[in-house]
Amino acid sequence: MTDRWQALQAEWFEASEHGRLADVRRLLKDGVHIEARDAHGRTALMLAAKGRQLGVVHALLAHRARTDARDSMGWTAQTYAVNRPSPHFSAENPWKSTVGPSREIFDILRDAGGKFGLREAVLLGDVRLIRSLCHDGADPSGNARWYYHDTHLMVATDVGEIDSVRALLELGADIEGEDDLGDRAMMRAATAGRVDLATLLLDRGADLDKPNWAWVTPLSMAALEGQPGVVELFLRRGARRDLLDAIACDDIPLLRSILENPSVRNGIPDYPDRSHHAPFGRPAMYAARRGNAEAVDLLLRHGAEPDAAGHENESPMAVAAFHGHAAVVRVLLSAGARVDAVGRGNLTALDWAIRGGHEEVIRLLQPPSG
Secondary structure: OHHHHHHHHHHHHHHHHHOOHHHHHHHHHOOOOOOOOOOOOOOHHHHHHHOOOHHHHHHHHHOOOOOOOOOOOOOOHHHHHHOOOOOOOOOOOOOOOOOOOOHHHHHHHHHOOOOOOHHHHHHHOOHHHHHHHHHOOOOOOOEOOOOOOOEHHHHHHHOOOHHHHHHHHHOOOOOOOOOOOOOOHHHHHHHHOOHHHHHHHHHOOOOOOOOOOOOOOHHHHHHHOOOHHHHHHHHHOOOOOOHHHHHHOOOHHHHHHHHOOOOEEOOEEOOOOOOOOOOOOOHHHHHHHHOOHHHHHHHHHOOOOOOOOOHHHOOHHHHHHHHOOHHHHHHHHHOOOOOOOOOHHHOOHHHHHHHHOOHHHHHHHOOOOO
């Protein structure tokens, strides 16, 4: 019986999200509870709103589905109705919508008694509603209960709503407000490649050089994400460039000058040693990920350890093998890096090279026959 109900519920959630109205009605008759929750705490109404399934939304409301239910993120059906794609998160994110916000579904849910807040207004890009809610007491600097407890300003920047960003700043939003990772609105503008948003934030006094908790600056983020327009803007505005920035911009002369500076020890700058965290790892790891063999070689020659583990215990060798950077693998082999070290997923560098089908890297890492 348990297996049968699990199968029915799985069908129920899929039918709700994908708009199979006949199946939704049949499953209701079969006894599936209208407030059943999936693994993320989401109800059918939330999934129907996420999938922009107007007919299913109407049917579920007719069966008195709750509009005030919250999932494990604290999101309601109204949140899902206005959620939209973001450049900051992968398509595999289970909460992310793949289409733009639906004002129609949002209004239907609101008319059915659903509550909403500043988060939903920001996602809608409704400046008038943003101003009204803030005048009624909503905190423009508050926690939007987003993926990493982003601020409302970060959410507006992330989804690219420049009018909402401007309104929140005028209403007093903290331009340096951070999420759990130490990212700020400026980092989101850099990630998205939005020169207009980055310019607005700079003009309003945003700190261009402040790094996040992994000591990655907006300049490094823009370079990593391949956003040359934002990189050019930051450099024109006088962005300070440290070791990671030099690697991100593939600036070998700058990297060499930084490494020859007395304030750098063993290839690691004199900032607190949080540089081993995701997503970039230690400087040698960062250079290996980018495939810059010359930068890896310079770092190793100045004392960086070839086997220093980074995020999820990965080594520079494993990162280079994963991305198929044969030139980096050669540099690391010359420096005596281990090829048998086990890293992320309990896999070696050779395992990652084989998975990626990187033939040249496989030949370099395979032990000699005989």
